[in-house]
Amino acid sequence: MSTENIYRAGGTDAGTAASLSAPSVDFHTIFDYLPTPHLLLDTAFDIIAANQAYLDLTAQRQADISGVNLFAALSFEGEDVKRLEDSLRRVRDHGQVDLLPLLCYRRRGQDKASPERYYWSCTHTPIRDASGRVAFILQQVQDVTGLHPAKNAAIGSKAGPEPLALSSAVLHRAETVQAVNRTLLAEYSHLRRLIMQAPGLMCVLSGPDLVIELANNAYLDAIGHRDVIGLPIREALPEIVRQGHLQLLDTVMATGQPFVGQGMRLTLNRKPNGEPEDRYFDLVYQPIAGIGSSTSGIFVAGVDITDRILAQNQQRLLMDELNHRVKNTLATVQAIAVQTLRSGGPPEQFVKTFKARLMAMSRTHNALTRGQWQGADLADILREELHPYSSSRWQLRGPDLHLPSRVVLALGLVFHELAVNAAKYGSLSAAEGALTVEWNTQEKDGATMLELEWHESGGAPIEPPTRKGFGSQLIERSIVGELNGQLAMDYRPTGLVCRFTISLRGQTT
Amino acid sequence: MTDGQTDGKTGLRVLIVEDEPLVTMLLEGMMEDLGHSVLGPFLRLEPALEFIQANHREIDVAILDVNLGGIRSFAAADLLLELGVPFVFASGYDEAGIDERWRMWPNIGKLFYEDELKAILEKAAAEDRRSIARSRQGSAPTAAV
Numbered sequence: 252m253s254t255e256n257i258y259r260a261g262g263t264d265a266g267t268a269a270s271l272s273a274p275s276v277d278f279h280t281i282f283d284y285l286p287t288p289h290l291l292l293d294t295a296f297d298i299i300a301a302n303q304a305y306l307d308l309t310a311q312r313q314a315d316i317s318g319v320n321l322f323a324a325l326s327f328e329g330e331d332v333k334r335l336e337d338s339l340r341r342v343r344d345h346g347q348v349d350l351l352p353l354l355c356y357r358r359r360g361q362d363k364a365s366p367e368r369y370y371w372s373c374t375h376t377p378i379r380d381a382s383g384r385v386a387f388i389l390q391q392v393q394d395v396t397g398l399h400p401a402k403n404a405a406i407g408s409k410a411g412p413e414p415l416a417l418s419s420a421v422l423h424r425a426e427t428v429q430a431v432n433r434t435l436l437a438e439y440s441h442l443r444r445l446i447m448q449a450p451g452l453m454c455v456l457s458g459p460d461l462v463i464e465l466a467n468n469a470y471l472d473a474i475g476h477r478d479v480i481g482l483p484i485r486e487a488l489p490e491i492v493r494q495g496h497l498q499l500l501d502t503v504m505a506t507g508q509p510f511v512g513q514g515m516r517l518t519l520n521r522k523p524n525g526e527p528e529d530r531y532f533d534l535v536y537q538p539i540a541g542i543g544s545s546t547s548g549i550f551v552a553g554v555d556i557t558d559r560i561l562a563q564n565q566q567r568l569l570m571d572e573l574n575h576r577v578k579n580t581l582a583t584v585q586a587i588a589v590q591t592l593r594s595g596g597p598p599e600q601f602v603k604t605f606k607a608r609l610m611a612m613s614r615t616h617n618a619l620t621r622g623q624w625q626g627a628d629l630a631d632i633l634r635e636e637l638h639p640y641s642s643s644r645w646q647l648r649g650p651d652l653h654l655p656s657r658v659v660l661a662l663g664l665v666f667h668e669l670a671v672n673a674a675k676y677g678s679l680s681a682a683e684g685a686l687t688v689e690w691n692t693q694e695k696d697g698a699t700m701l702e703l704e705w706h707e708s709g710g711a712p713i714e715p716p717t718r719k720g721f722g723s724q725l726i727e728r729s730i731v732g733e734l735n736g737q738l739a740m741d742y743r744p745t746g747l748v749c750r751f752t753i754s755l756r757g758q759t760t
Numbered sequence: 761m762t763d764g765q766t767d768g769k770t771g772l773r774v775l776i777v778e779d780e781p782l783v784t785m786l787l788e789g790m791m792e793d794l795g796h797s798v799l800g801p802f803l804r805l806e807p808a809l810e811f812i813q814a815n816h817r818e819i820d821v822a823i824l825d826v827n828l829g830g831i832r833s834f835a836a837a838d839l840l841l842e843l844g845v846p847f848v849f850a851s852g853y854d855e856a857g858i859d860e861r862w863r864m865w866p867n868i869g870k871l872f873y874e875d876e877l878k879a880i881l882e883k884a885a886a887e888d889r890r891s892i893a894r895s896r897q898g899s900a901p902t903a904a905v
Contacts, residue, residue, distance in 0.1 A: 571853060575827065578852030578870035579780060585871055586786035593789055657829060661781070721785070728781030732803035733829065 288392040291378075294343050294385060296321045296336075308369070308394060310358055326357040334433075335373075339388055342375045346385050349375045352425045353395070370396045372425075452532070452555065455539070456484055457548035461500055463487050464548070473530060473555050475521025490520050490527065500549055503536045507546045510536040514560065531560040584609065590721050607671065608664070611636065615663030619656055626655045629662075629701075633688055636666040640679050649690035652701065658755065661729040668722035669705055669749060678710030678746045685709050698756030707746030715742040772885050775822035776801035777808045777836060778850065779829045786872065787823065787850075794878050805831050812839050821885040822847035823868070826858060834859055846884040 282289065288305035292298060298316050306313060309325060316324040327335055331354055338349045351373040358367045372393040380386035446453055452470040456463060460483040471477075479487035485497055494517060503510050512534045518527045534553040541547025591605045614635045618627040629652040637645050654662070670679070678684030690703040716723060723740065726749070730738040736753035774796045778784050784801035791798050799819060802808035805828045812819070822840055824833055824847050840847045851858065852870040868880055 575852040579783075582786070582852070582870040582872070583780060583782045586780075586782035589789060590782070590785050664782075724785060725781055728784055728801075728803065732784070732801070733779060733781055735804060 288394070290321075290390040290392070292321055292339070292388045292390065294388070296339055296388075298324055299387065305392065308392060309356070326359070328355060328357060331355050338373070338375055342377050342388050343385050346377045346379070348377070351375065352429045368396075369394060370398070450554075452551065452553040454551040455548060456500065456551065457539075459504065461485070461497075461504070461549065469555070470551070473521065473532075474519055475523070477521075488519070490518060494518065500536055503538050503549055504546050507538045507540070507544070509538060510534075514556065530555060530557045532556060583612065587612075594721055608667065611664055611667035615660055618663075619659055624656050626653050627659045628652065629654055629690065629703075632659060632663055633666055636663070636670045637686075640670070640674065644679055644684065645686040645688070647688050649688075649703075650692065652690070652692060654701075655755065658734065658753065661733055665726050665729050668725055669747075672722050673707055673710070673747070676711065676713060678707035681710045683709040684711075684746070692755075695754075698754045700752055700754055702752045703750070705747070705749040707748070710746045712744050713742055713747060772796045772820040772881060773799055773818055774881065775799040775808075775812070775819045775845075775847075777803075777805075777822065777828070777833060778825040779803045779827070780825075783825075783870075790872060790874055790877060793874065794881075796881070804828055805833055805836060808833070808836050809839060812836060812843065812845070816840075816843040816845050819845050821845075821881050823850050823881075824848070826851035826853055832859070834862060837862060837865070846887045848880055848884055 282300070283302050285302050286304060288308045289302045290298065290305050291300045297318060297320050299318075301309070301311070301313060301316060311324065321339075322332060322336070334351060335354055338351045341347070341349045351371075354371045354373055356369045356371055358369050372395050374391045374393075376389040376391070377385040378387040378389055446465070447467045449467055450469060452473055453465075453467040454463060454470045455465040462481060462483050463479045464481075466474075466479060471479075474488060477487065484500065485492050491497065496517070499510050499512075502508075512532075515532050515534055516529055517532060518529050520527050521530070522528060532553045532555055534551070537550040537552065538546040539548040539550055587608045588605060591601055591608065594604070596604075615627075615632065618631055618635060621627070629649065630647050632654075633647055673679040673684075673686060678686050685708050687706045687708075688703065689706065690701060693700045693702065719727075726740075727738060730736045730751045730753065734753045736751050738751045739749070741748040741750070774791055776784055776787050776791075776798055778787065778801055781803065784803065788798050788801065799815070800808070800811065802811060808828075812822075819840075822836075822845060824836055824840070826833055826849055837847065837849075849858070849862070849865055849867040850870065850872075851867055858865075858867070866880060866884070868877060
């Protein structure tokens with residue numbers, strides 16, 4: 252709205268200009284006849300036109316300077332070049348009128364070696380185009396050379412002493428103010444840079460509507476670089492309203508008491524597609540004191556602690572998992588102890604069998620730890636259980652096969668029970684007995700199936716057990732119950748043949 | 761499998777859902793010692809769900825492990841609750857590892873003491889089934905057993 256107004260007031264709109272201008276009015280001529288020096292620049296600071304007063308002041312010709320960059324056309328010295336440029340930039344970039352109280356211009360006279368110094372006071376005005384963008388800059392110059400003490404000596408004879416003394420005091424003040432302004436501007440820029448680059452979140456909300464006046468990089472980062480400056484916070488971050496934060500801020504405004512929150516979860520629509528994301532913050536809503544006892548705004552400061560919170564959660568998850576595994580292992584040990592005891596026999600037998608079963612579990616754990624609990628090879632697990640027996644008595648036949656941890660844990664105990672049984676009653680108990688373990692894999696419905704045969708021969712004649720002992724019960728529970736496989740125990744007179752098939756799909760830890 | 765109440769007094773039919781074969785054997789032994797009979801055991805979730813759906817009237821009480829080979833068993837807990845079957849968790853997870861809505865539910869833990877097991881099962885089994893089913897109407901189940 253304001254853009255439109257400025258633009259219309261400027262009268263550069265064709266329609267408006269036409270309706271205003273009677274045929275006799277020629278703005279170009281008026282510009283030329285204006286008694287004070289005026290110069291029109293584009294946004295690259297190239298000269299578009301200077302009026303006659305400006306040409307007189309600078310001793311230039313229109314043709315020589317039109318289309319030429321201001322800094323090439325006219326001569327300024329040292330720091331004045333930068334000050335002039337900064338002022339023009341401010342006008343161009345912020346669209347606001349800028350004043351330059353004192354600027355030294357070197358006018359080339361007849362003697363080109365020693366140019367005369369002139370002192371100007373400049374007003375730089377932005378001129379906007381139809382879209383509201385700054386398209387031109389108008390420089391209006393007030394020549395104050397006669398008032399400047401440095402110039403005083405040079406032109407002393409031309410001016411009376413009385414008014415000059417008075418004026419130079421005014422001029423001196425103007426210079427002082429300009430110097431102070433420069434310092435303030437530098438300090439302001441420095442502070443702004445510090446705030447913008449500060450690692451913590453910072454944001455200034457002003458007025459009863461809590462308009463976001465300033466937000467630093469960390470803050471913008473946290474909210475996903477949305478365009479929020481100048482917006483009331485309820486519009487800038489609508490998602491925080493229903494999370495109670497608008498209420499918190501209103502309370503701070505009403506009471507003038509700061510709010511301090513730690514580890515606060517905020518769901519922010521910070522992703523480019525506006526998808527919500529949980530972030531955690533330590534936050535302070537600090538009231539900014541206004542006139543009297545009222546609160547004029549809120550300074551928001553905070554730290555994004557999301558990474559720390561997520562790490563803590565991750566650690567808690569790992570602790571839970573560790574706790575779970577330890578408890579499970581203890582329960583398994585309890586089960587082995589109780590079930591071994593149930594099988595009967597003298598205490599020495601109990602100790603021996605219990606220890607052997609514990610060792611079998613321990614070896615499986617070792618194999619898994621070596622593979623960082625990413626599973627283990629089938630042949631390795633078999634060797635772990637069969638190594639107490641002469642290697643001439645048993646052989647393994649099958650492809651290399653890596654098994655997931657859960658399968659390894661189950662099969663470790665299964666092979667232990669089979670091996671112990673073979674050594675006690677089966678083929679490993681007789682001099683001529685032999686054991687072959689053979690396996691293969693097949694793909695079925697996208698899953699790898701393991702088929703394994705434990706084949707004993709040449710041992711003592713065996714008969715099917717009359718009741719299910721610890722070993723056969725464990726094998727069945729593990730293969731059929733736990734791993735959802737198929738199992739066939741064939742008690743042949745020549746020895747036990749145990750066959751099973753299990754799927755390796757979906758068997759995770 | 762379902763003729764558990766042979767002694768007619770304390771014998772309960774206890775459903776066991778637990779993925780560790782050794783632990784199922786341990787629990788079976790304990791049930792036998794306590795004069796209860798075992799339904800199952802089921803080591804995976806799916807057959808357990810099927811069994812509960814088809815035979816829930818025969819279950820006096822259930823013991824439910826929370827983690828079945830990496831799969832949480834809360835679906836079974838929901839089903840048991842819906843059907844009004846008393847149950848307790850047997851989980852190595854402490855509260856933090858259990859879904860918030862189930863944290864208040866009885867958990868006998870992973871090491872089993874026969875006396876404790878006996879008491880908690882008998883208390884659970886004595887619970888009125890309709891009141892268990894009703895408790896699911898509330899926002900979160902409280903310790904119904």
